[in-house]
Amino acid sequence: MSNDIKNTVSNEANHIELGKFYFLNNKYDEAVSEFKKVLEINPGNAEAYYNIGLIKESSNQMDEAREMYSKALTVKPDYKIVRVRLNKLIGIKS
């Protein structure tokens, strides 16, 4: 693996972990900012969309949460936990 690719992967993973850390500590704005950085590096990162969705849902912003979960599923249709959350949000029993 070239160094550039290694750095990109590492940055992406680091931002995800940092985002989760902020989320866990109820620092939602900082968490969203980290997940957005992930999407700037890799717009196809479903986990970042999912995590933003979780933060929006925790903040009672259900329209935005739905949008983020849908984006995560567009990227990764078999993302089970996202399907469960989206179904719950729109009132479908899993």
Add this chain to the structure above:
Amino acid sequence: MKKKQFAIIGLGTFGYNVAVELVKKDMQVLAIDNDSETVNRISRFVTQALVADATDEKAMEDAGVADCDSVVISIGGNIETSILSTLIVKELGVKNVILKSSSRWHSKVAAKLGVDIVVYPEFEMAKKLVDNIVMPNILEQIELSKDYNLVEVIAPKEIWGKTIKNSGVRNNYGVNIIAMRKRIPIIDDDGQSDIKEEVNMMPGPDDEISQNDILVVIGSVKSLVKLRG
């Protein structure tokens, strides 16, 4: 304790789901419909499933409808069949008869026949949907009486970071907080983030109301309008 016995007459979407949900609650369910395919489909879920004509008094008697604690009549398409079936069930002496109505007139006739509970799911869902659209920060609403409701509402910004005692919900809004719900961020064993819900069933005066908390409150309709902003 003896399990309660229910008969569900008419296995359209509503009746079918009532039957299945009752079984999940460990009730005994007799499911009746005139369509053999539908009866066949539900037979593996319920205690007993029968193909029978709901307007045939003898068939209903033989099916053991009279022995049931409650009967749900959910015949949707044909009001005449629904009414006739209701009459038969009442004459068989069933103690509790619940009817799924499909119109205001259907409900009125049911009331005249002595039906115990009339449900009108389309109307009730439409009302709920409109409430959800018009008042998005009201998540659930239960009408306790004409003037009093119990609602689940997103905590208004003005009381974030305040204790219940200091929030002034009673004085300013005229409502009582009876429970509080929070969504807590978690990371599971696989490192996957998720949220879990925590409910404080007996919030005390010193409990703090956080941003994003959901409050279960009870109050007059007028007070609740003020709270929802």
